[in-house]
Amino acid sequence: MDITHDLTMWALFARATLIVKIVMILLVLASVWCWAIVVDKYIQYRRAKAEAEQFDRAFWSGEPLDLLYQQIGPNPDGASQRVFAAGMGEWRRSHRTDGALIPGALSRIERAMDVVIGKESERLQKGLPVLATVGSVAPFVGLFGTVWGIMNAFVEIAAQQNTNLAVVAPGIAEALFATGLGLVAAIPAVIFYNKFNTDADRITASHEVFADEFSTILSRQLDA
Incomplete structure (x- = not known):
């Protein structure tokens, strides 16, 4: 098949100029x-939710907190x-x-947990930007390729001095292909960014x- 009349994706890419190829x-x-x-985020968030549910059941099971701490250790995975x-x-x-407590213990405990929560929030948000x-x-990158x-x-139409649709269509299709690729990249990115950003906020909360x-x-x- 003549590549000038082939409108498959590969033919559109092969016929494109260097700048448009780079954009694609x-x-x-x-x-x-x-x-x-x-x-990666789907696996990470699913694992984080499962771990949180499992630990929540263990925490509220009535088991002594000291014993629970001994079981998970000072550097757990979840x-x-x-x-x-x-x-x-x-x-x-x-x-x-x-056996007495050092003054200000509760505020230090809260700060220690806040530091860990902040690090976990950063880890959840990693990649979302x-x-x-x-x-x-x-x-806009796709639009640049289209323009x-x-x-x-x-320019090619002017050089051939022919406005026949068979001559115009391949060049226009090649140009619009760049915009199509831009939308293919952008639409899922926006959808999953909104979803994962919401999930990260819920996990952090x-x-x-x-x-x-x-x-x-x-x-x-x-107090006791």
Whole structure:
């Protein structure tokens, strides 16, 4: 088949000018990068939710907190466990040798858990700015490729002095293909950015709620 009349995706790419080819390659790479982030975040968030539910059941099972801390250790794998371990570790360090508490123990415990929650929030948000950037920039990059392609298409039309649709269509299709790739990269990026950003906020909020509940429990023990 003559490549000038072949309107398949590969033919449109092969017929494009160098600038448009570079734009198309960048958009394809951006799309692949976004999907890699989507898969990674889906696995990460699913694991974080499952871990949080499992730890929540263990925490509210009535098991002594000291025993639970001994089971998970000072450096556990789960995010909720790390928040608990940070607070429990500071609780233990706040006791003097005679068993009395060092003044300001509760505020130090809360700060220790807040530090861990902040780190976990950063870990959850990692990669999301890439989705946001691709979602906002990719359509304009594709549009740039389209404008450049149409400009060259009109130059070719003027050189051939032929406005027949069979001559015009391939050049226009090649130019619009860049915009199509830009939308293919941008639309999933925007959708999954909004979803994962909401999920990250919910997970972080659950950690903050747990930290408040844990602080309340320790506060009761201090008052007692």
